[in-house]
Amino acid sequence: MRKSFRLTGGEFEPQSFPTRDSLDDARNRFMGAVVQVERRVLEALLGDPVWDSTLIGGQIPERAKARRALRKWGKCWNLTDSWCLNWAFERIRLVRWRASNEKYIFLGGVKLTSGPPFKAEAFRFEMPGLDHRQDWKSFEQQAKKRFRDELKAYKERVTRTAELQGYVRTPELRTQEHFFWLACYQVKGKRFIDVWKSLPRGDNRSKQAVHKAIVDLAEQIGLTLRRSE
Numbered sequence: 001m002r003k004s005f006r007l008t009g010g011e012f013e014p015q016s017f018p019t020r021d022s023l024d025d026a027r028n029r030f031m032g033a034v035v036q037v038e039r040r041v042l043e044a045l046l047g048d049p050v051w052d053s054t055l056i057g058g059q060i061p062e063r064a065k066a067r068r069a070l071r072k073w074g075k076c077w078n079l080t081d082s083w084c085l086n087w088a089f090e091r092i093r094l095v096r097w098r099a100s101n102e103k104y105i106f107l108g109g110v111k112l113t114s115g116p117p118f119k120a121e122a123f124r125f126e127m128p129g130l131d132h133r134q135d136w137k138s139f140e141q142q143a144k145k146r147f148r149d150e151l152k153a154y155k156e157r158v159t160r161t162a163e164l165q166g167y168v169r170t171p172e173l174r175t176q177e178h179f180f181w182l183a184c185y186q187v188k189g190k191r192f193i194d195v196w197k198s199l200p201r202g203d204n205r206s207k208q209a210v211h212k213a214i215v216d217l218a219e220q221i222g223l224t225l226r227r228s229e
């Protein structure tokens with residue numbers, strides 16, 4: 001059974017940030033899928049001897065050489081977009097030359113931003129207790145209905161408050177599989193039909209659905225799809 005989820009794990013995120021947290025999260029998930037389906041991506045990156053001469057204590061005195069190395073790596077794996085190269089460089093620093101005084105945390109090479117604080121009002125639920133003339137079953141039904149009504153009203157108030165403070169709902173994705181489909185297409189060289197054929201027996205999703213999921217996710221994260229054969 002496929003389980004939907006929200007990017008970042010939260011309900012809301014700031015709308016005004018140049019790079020929203022959900023985009024960073026989606027890109028991070030994609031790169032994580034890339035490393036899982038093709039470990040040579042990371043091995044080729046970390047094993048390049050160019051970093052022994054260009055990185056000193058996490059710094060890059062020979063920037064031109066570093067840029068050429070990253071572009072060569074990106075071209076090899078169809079990961080040529082600037083954010084992919086940024087992921088690659090940050091991964092190198094994290095794994096091989098991470099300085100002890102760095103204050104930010106890398107998550108898969110992508111830094112998650114943090115927005116202005118947003119805290120919803122407290123949710124409180126209260127109702128009169130059981131009357132001795134009332135049986136438990138009817139009281140329980142009454143309590144559950146009242147709780148659902150109060151929770152629904154609370155959700156509406158919180159949503160309005162979040163919107164007024166410049167927040168938007170984080171995107172909800174139907175399944176994590178799409179990140180792996182896209183990774184297989186992009187770095188493994190699989191065709192759309194190959195990805196579709198790799199679905200487990202009994203999965204009734206169509207070739208068109210798989211194709212659309214890959215294309216849509218690439219557009220969402222700003223990934224330039226390789227040319228299909």
